[in-house]
Amino acid sequence: MKWSKKEKKIARAAFEKAYKTEMQRVREAVSKKVRDFSDENDVWRLHDYLTRKRREIDRKYDYRYSVLIFVLGRLLKEGFIGEDDLDGLSQEKLTKIKRFLEV
Protein backbone atom coordinates (compact mmCIF):
# COMPACT_ATOMS: atom_id res chain seq x y z
CA MET A 1 0.00 0.00 0.00
CA LYS A 2 1.35 3.39 -1.08
CA TRP A 3 1.31 6.41 1.20
CA SER A 4 1.27 9.83 -0.47
CA LYS A 5 3.30 12.66 0.98
CA LYS A 6 0.13 14.21 2.39
CA GLU A 7 -0.97 10.90 3.92
CA LYS A 8 2.42 10.37 5.52
CA LYS A 9 2.14 13.76 7.16
CA ILE A 10 -1.33 12.95 8.53
CA ALA A 11 -0.21 9.52 9.74
CA ARG A 12 2.88 10.94 11.41
CA ALA A 13 0.86 13.61 13.22
CA ALA A 14 -1.70 11.04 14.44
CA PHE A 15 1.07 8.71 15.56
CA GLU A 16 2.83 11.45 17.50
CA LYS A 17 -0.35 12.68 19.10
CA ALA A 18 -1.11 9.14 20.31
CA TYR A 19 2.40 8.68 21.66
CA LYS A 20 2.24 11.96 23.55
CA THR A 21 -1.15 11.09 25.03
CA GLU A 22 -0.07 7.62 26.04
CA MET A 23 3.14 8.91 27.65
CA GLN A 24 1.09 11.47 29.54
CA ARG A 25 -1.01 8.63 30.93
CA VAL A 26 2.09 6.76 31.99
CA ARG A 27 3.40 9.87 33.74
CA GLU A 28 0.13 10.26 35.59
CA ALA A 29 0.18 6.59 36.60
CA VAL A 30 3.76 6.96 37.85
CA SER A 31 2.88 10.06 39.86
CA LYS A 32 -0.01 8.25 41.47
CA LYS A 33 2.12 5.22 42.30
CA VAL A 34 4.74 7.45 43.90
CA ARG A 35 2.12 9.29 45.95
CA ASP A 36 0.83 5.92 47.14
CA PHE A 37 4.25 4.48 48.07
CA SER A 38 3.98 2.66 51.37
CA ASP A 39 6.53 -0.11 51.89
CA GLU A 40 10.04 0.00 50.44
CA ASN A 41 9.42 -2.65 47.80
CA ASP A 42 6.92 -0.36 46.08
CA VAL A 43 9.96 1.17 44.40
CA TRP A 44 10.69 -2.15 42.69
CA ARG A 45 7.01 -2.60 41.81
CA LEU A 46 7.23 0.77 40.05
CA HIS A 47 10.31 -0.49 38.24
CA ASP A 48 8.46 -3.63 37.12
CA TYR A 49 5.57 -1.51 35.88
CA LEU A 50 7.90 0.73 33.86
CA THR A 51 9.73 -2.27 32.39
CA ARG A 52 6.42 -3.71 31.18
CA LYS A 53 5.13 -0.39 29.85
CA ARG A 54 8.35 0.39 28.04
CA ARG A 55 8.37 -2.95 26.25
CA GLU A 56 4.69 -2.57 25.36
CA ILE A 57 5.06 0.99 24.06
CA ASP A 58 8.28 0.26 22.16
CA ARG A 59 6.51 -2.52 20.32
CA LYS A 60 3.30 -0.66 19.73
CA TYR A 61 4.79 2.52 18.25
CA ASP A 62 6.30 0.93 15.16
CA TYR A 63 6.29 3.54 12.40
CA ARG A 64 6.93 1.37 9.36
CA TYR A 65 4.56 1.90 6.44
CA SER A 66 4.21 -1.86 6.10
CA VAL A 67 2.47 -2.08 9.50
CA LEU A 68 1.01 1.41 9.81
CA ILE A 69 -2.58 0.33 9.11
CA PHE A 70 -2.40 -2.04 12.09
CA VAL A 71 -0.72 0.52 14.31
CA LEU A 72 -3.20 3.30 13.52
CA GLY A 73 -6.09 0.85 13.84
CA ARG A 74 -4.95 -0.14 17.29
CA LEU A 75 -4.42 3.46 18.39
CA LEU A 76 -7.90 4.33 17.16
CA LYS A 77 -9.40 1.32 18.92
CA GLU A 78 -7.62 2.23 22.16
CA GLY A 79 -8.77 5.82 21.94
CA PHE A 80 -5.36 7.45 21.65
CA ILE A 81 -6.47 9.01 18.37
CA GLY A 82 -9.92 9.86 17.01
CA GLU A 83 -11.34 9.42 13.51
CA ASP A 84 -10.79 13.16 12.93
CA ASP A 85 -7.06 12.65 13.22
CA LEU A 86 -7.18 10.43 10.14
CA ASP A 87 -9.06 12.86 7.88
CA GLY A 88 -7.34 13.05 4.52
CA LEU A 89 -6.26 9.43 4.24
CA SER A 90 -7.61 7.50 1.24
CA GLN A 91 -10.98 5.82 1.62
CA GLU A 92 -9.33 2.42 1.30
CA LYS A 93 -6.98 3.11 4.20
CA LEU A 94 -9.73 4.58 6.36
CA THR A 95 -11.89 1.51 5.82
CA LYS A 96 -9.08 -0.79 6.83
CA ILE A 97 -8.12 1.26 9.84
CA LYS A 98 -11.69 1.63 11.08
CA ARG A 99 -12.18 -2.11 10.84
CA PHE A 100 -10.12 -2.32 14.03
CA LEU A 101 -12.95 -0.61 15.89
CA GLU A 102 -14.92 -3.81 15.50
CA VAL A 103 -12.19 -6.04 16.91
Added chain:
Amino acid sequence: MKWSKKEKKIARAAFEKAYKTEMQRVREAVSKKVRDFSDENDVWRLHDYLTRKRREIDRKYDYRYSVLIFVLGRLLKEGFIGEDDLDGLSQEKLTKIKRFLEV
Protein backbone atom coordinates in the same frame (compact mmCIF):
# COMPACT_ATOMS: atom_id res chain seq x y z
CA MET B 1 35.26 -16.75 60.25
CA LYS B 2 32.63 -17.95 62.72
CA TRP B 3 29.60 -15.84 63.62
CA SER B 4 27.99 -16.49 67.00
CA LYS B 5 24.24 -16.42 67.35
CA LYS B 6 24.46 -13.01 69.02
CA GLU B 7 26.73 -11.67 66.27
CA LYS B 8 24.39 -12.91 63.57
CA LYS B 9 21.56 -11.02 65.21
CA ILE B 10 23.60 -7.81 65.34
CA ALA B 11 24.76 -8.21 61.75
CA ARG B 12 21.24 -8.87 60.52
CA ALA B 13 19.86 -5.80 62.29
CA ALA B 14 22.62 -3.58 60.88
CA PHE B 15 22.08 -5.01 57.42
CA GLU B 16 18.35 -4.38 57.54
CA LYS B 17 18.74 -0.89 58.89
CA ALA B 18 21.09 -0.05 56.03
CA TYR B 19 18.74 -1.51 53.44
CA LYS B 20 15.81 0.44 54.82
CA THR B 21 17.80 3.67 54.84
CA GLU B 22 19.08 3.14 51.33
CA MET B 23 15.61 2.32 49.99
CA GLN B 24 14.28 5.46 51.67
CA ARG B 25 16.90 7.47 49.75
CA VAL B 26 15.85 5.82 46.49
CA ARG B 27 12.22 6.66 47.22
CA GLU B 28 13.12 10.27 47.86
CA ALA B 29 15.16 10.40 44.65
CA VAL B 30 12.22 8.93 42.70
CA SER B 31 9.78 11.44 44.19
CA LYS B 32 12.07 14.28 43.24
CA LYS B 33 12.50 12.99 39.69
CA VAL B 34 8.74 12.69 39.30
CA ARG B 35 8.17 16.21 40.61
CA ASP B 36 10.74 17.46 38.08
CA PHE B 37 9.27 15.58 35.08
CA SER B 38 9.25 17.86 32.06
CA ASP B 39 9.40 16.08 28.70
CA GLU B 40 7.86 12.68 28.10
CA ASN B 41 11.16 10.82 27.91
CA ASP B 42 11.82 11.61 31.57
CA VAL B 43 9.67 8.57 32.31
CA TRP B 44 12.22 6.35 30.55
CA ARG B 45 15.09 8.16 32.27
CA LEU B 46 13.43 7.24 35.56
CA HIS B 47 13.20 3.65 34.36
CA ASP B 48 16.93 3.64 33.51
CA TYR B 49 17.74 5.03 36.94
CA LEU B 50 15.68 2.32 38.68
CA THR B 51 17.25 -0.42 36.56
CA ARG B 52 20.74 0.76 37.60
CA LYS B 53 19.81 1.17 41.27
CA ARG B 54 18.13 -2.21 41.46
CA ARG B 55 21.14 -3.99 40.04
CA GLU B 56 23.47 -2.08 42.37
CA ILE B 57 21.37 -2.74 45.48
CA ASP B 58 20.76 -6.41 44.62
CA ARG B 59 24.49 -6.94 44.40
CA LYS B 60 25.38 -4.90 47.43
CA TYR B 61 22.97 -6.52 49.90
CA ASP B 62 24.45 -9.99 49.83
CA TYR B 63 23.85 -11.58 53.24
CA ARG B 64 26.23 -14.52 53.10
CA TYR B 65 28.50 -14.93 56.11
CA SER B 66 31.42 -15.51 53.75
CA VAL B 67 31.18 -11.94 52.45
CA LEU B 68 29.55 -10.19 55.39
CA ILE B 69 32.71 -8.40 56.54
CA PHE B 70 32.97 -6.74 53.13
CA VAL B 71 29.28 -5.90 53.01
CA LEU B 72 29.18 -4.37 56.49
CA GLY B 73 32.46 -2.56 55.79
CA ARG B 74 31.00 -1.00 52.70
CA LEU B 75 27.76 -0.02 54.43
CA LEU B 76 29.76 1.59 57.22
CA LYS B 77 31.97 3.42 54.73
CA GLU B 78 28.92 4.68 52.83
CA GLY B 79 27.24 5.84 56.02
CA PHE B 80 24.22 3.54 55.89
CA ILE B 81 25.20 2.17 59.30
CA GLY B 82 27.24 3.67 62.13
CA GLU B 83 29.87 2.05 64.36
CA ASP B 84 27.24 1.83 67.11
CA ASP B 85 25.25 -0.59 64.99
CA LEU B 86 28.12 -3.05 65.16
CA ASP B 87 28.53 -3.01 68.96
CA GLY B 88 28.79 -6.57 70.21
CA LEU B 89 30.75 -8.06 67.33
CA SER B 90 34.13 -9.58 68.17
CA GLN B 91 37.13 -7.27 68.21
CA GLU B 92 38.59 -9.13 65.25
CA LYS B 93 35.51 -8.54 63.11
CA LEU B 94 35.23 -4.90 64.16
CA THR B 95 38.85 -4.27 63.21
CA LYS B 96 38.33 -5.81 59.78
CA ILE B 97 35.06 -3.98 59.16
CA LYS B 98 36.42 -0.62 60.27
CA ARG B 99 39.38 -1.01 57.96
CA PHE B 100 36.96 -0.16 55.16
CA LEU B 101 36.67 3.36 56.56
CA GLU B 102 40.22 3.93 55.35
CA VAL B 103 39.53 2.75 51.81
